[in-house]
Amino acid sequence: MENLQPMIRLTDVDICFYIQENGFVSMKDFLLNLGKYKLLQKSFVLKNVNLQINKGESFALLGKNGSGKSTLLRALSGIIMPEKGKIELFGAVAPLLGLGVGLEHELTGIENIRLCCALMGMTKAEIKKRLPEIIDFSELGEAVNWQVKRYSTGMMSRLSFSIAIIKQPEILLIDEVLSVGDIGFQQKCLKKVMEIKENGATIIFVSHNFDEVSHMCTRAALVNHGTVEFVGTVEEVGEKYRQLFEH
Amino acid sequence: MSKSLLLNSGFHNAVLSLAIKTIKLRYKNSFLGIFWSMLNPLIFLLILILVFQHINHIEHFALYALSGLIFWNFISASILQVITSFIDNAAILKSINLHPFSFPLSAMVAAIFNLLLTLIPFFILMFFLGYQINLSILAFVPFLIVSAGFILGLGLFLGTINVFFRDIQLLWTTIIPAFFYFTPIAYAPELLPEGQRFLLKLNPFYYFIDSFHDIFYRSQFPSFENFGMSFLIAAFSLFIGYIAFKKYRKGFISNI
Numbered sequence: 266m267e268n269l270q271p272m273i274r275l276t277d278v279d280i281c282f283y284i285q286e287n288g289f290v291s292m293k294d295f296l297l298n299l300g301k302y303k304l305l306q307k308s309f310v311l312k313n314v315n316l317q318i319n320k321g322e323s324f325a326l327l328g329k330n331g332s333g334k335s336t337l338l339r340a341l342s343g344i345i346m347p348e349k350g351k352i353e354l355f356g357a358v359a360p361l362l363g364l365g366v367g368l369e370h371e372l373t374g375i376e377n378i379r380l381c382c383a384l385m386g387m388t389k390a391e392i393k394k395r396l397p398e399i400i401d402f403s404e405l406g407e408a409v410n411w412q413v414k415r416y417s418t419g420m421m422s423r424l425s426f427s428i429a430i431i432k433q434p435e436i437l438l439i440d441e442v443l444s445v446g447d448i449g450f451q452q453k454c455l456k457k458v459m460e461i462k463e464n465g466a467t468i469i470f471v472s473h474n475f476d477e478v479s480h481m482c483t484r485a486a487l488v489n490h491g492t493v494e495f496v497g498t499v500e501e502v503g504e505k506y507r508q509l510f511e512h
Numbered sequence: 513m514s515k516s517l518l519l520n521s522g523f524h525n526a527v528l529s530l531a532i533k534t535i536k537l538r539y540k541n542s543f544l545g546i547f548w549s550m551l552n553p554l555i556f557l558l559i560l561i562l563v564f565q566h567i568n569h570i571e572h573f574a575l576y577a578l579s580g581l582i583f584w585n586f587i588s589a590s591i592l593q594v595i596t597s598f599i600d601n602a603a604i605l606k607s608i609n610l611h612p613f614s615f616p617l618s619a620m621v622a623a624i625f626n627l628l629l630t631l632i633p634f635f636i637l638m639f640f641l642g643y644q645i646n647l648s649i650l651a652f653v654p655f656l657i658v659s660a661g662f663i664l665g666l667g668l669f670l671g672t673i674n675v676f677f678r679d680i681q682l683l684w685t686t687i688i689p690a691f692f693y694f695t696p697i698a699y700a701p702e703l704l705p706e707g708q709r710f711l712l713k714l715n716p717f718y719y720f721i722d723s724f725h726d727i728f729y730r731s732q733f734p735s736f737e738n739f740g741m742s743f744l745i746a747a748f749s750l751f752i753g754y755i756a757f758k759k760y761r762k763g764f765i766s767n768i
Contacts, residue, residue: 281762283760283763284767344605344606360607362606372540380530381608385608386526
């Protein structure tokens with residue numbers, strides 16, 4: 266941590282889900298109960314999160330399933346707005362949230378690349394220039410012309426990974442997507458992530474694979490019951506994470 | 513939906529790409545592709561001519577029916593597409609940081625593109641059915657924009673509720689055939705006794721369809737009443753759509 270310039274700063278962040286707690290499943294129930302209840306009930310997924318991640322850091326989020334890690338990444342990528350508090354980002358974000366999400370199964374690989382790049386805000390000229398690079402990195406070869414519904418899960422993750430990293434992000438969010446694909450491609454992805462890191466990018470990493478995490482990251486946070494319980498070195502957080510399962 | 517968003521070129525690009533995707537997906541894996549959009553009004557036209565021509569004592573009934581059908585199909589189908597646009601794009605909504613207004617807007621753009629494409633052969637057909645072209649055709653584009661405002665606003669309003677209660681899309685597909693008979697398409701308003709014609713005017717769709725009748729059937733600019741009412745209805749729809757969307761978009765991610 267030679268350089269303590271903040272890249273991401275969360276101050277007192279609350280994130281809520283809005284759900285119909287009264288369990289309306291139909292319009293009839295809704296109309297009969299109109300006025301009795303509020304339409305949507307607020308439920309806190311993350312509460313009072315304070316976190317600072319610095320430039321060039323690789324930071325891991327550890328926690329049980331459903332503890333709010335993915336929601337935190339969604340909030341960082343701007344998909345969910347915080348209910349309260351402030352999320353400050355000091356760079357362009359590339360989210361890699363789950364494998365194959367956002368891919369349109371009826372379209373071909375190339376069509377998907379074009380669509381995703383446009384949705385990520387790239388211009389037509391940029392997409393045209395980068396297209397061969399993306400296809401090349403994905404190693405999909407002939408298969409880029411197939412409809413994505415004929416892809417294996419590994420191929421889908423290759424495609425989505427290749428699209429996500431193309432913009433040379435300053436902040437890369439990775440949500441358990443590196444564990445798919447064959448060993449060769451996993452290595453390649455890890456290498457690419459390291460390369461992006463060496464170029465000065467900040468990486469936030471969600472994974473249950475502790476070896477991967479300790480290999481990649483220096484600091485980590487433990488997310489539990491919707492709060493960041495502890496921030497420290499990967500070893501310390503890993504220890505606390507394991508303790509969660511001991512009783 | 514701030515001003516900056518509507519002027520943002522990245523946003524335009526994204527909306528356009530989504531619209532192209534929608535059109536590609538609609539006709540992928542189908543042999544006849546876009547012709548399906550034309551087949552439906554043609555079959556209806558045939559039925560209307562066979563069944564309703566005898567009771568409608570108006571000139572060029574086929575032209576009347578065709579111009580009504582094309583725009584009825586456009587309005588009713590595109591409202592449904594706007595309603596379901598959030599759910600149809602759930603995966604993208606959850607994984608890419610894109611303003612959620614992109615989805616209804618792209619559904620609207622796709623619907624307009626589809627309309628314009630089918631309108632080319634239909635326009636030729638209209639001449640055979642007795643259409644007389646004149647300057648009133650110039651009213652088409654401005655009026656299409658007003659209609660798009662109505663569709664987008666109503667679709668946005670219902671689409672927002674539909675994220676929470678999927679009943680809306682089912683309700684819409686159930687009541688829309690009833691509205692088809694409530695709107696003068698298969699019959700001319702003159703068929704009703706004079707004292708009952710005001711009933712037709714309680715139907716918001718009436719003003720839009722009758723304006724299209726003005727342009728393509730009567731070859732005249734939409735009447736002041738038709739245009740004014742359409743404009744007001746469109747403005748009102750956009751208003752309620754905007755309010756509902758703004759209030760409830762925060763619940764989209766957790767309910768889609």
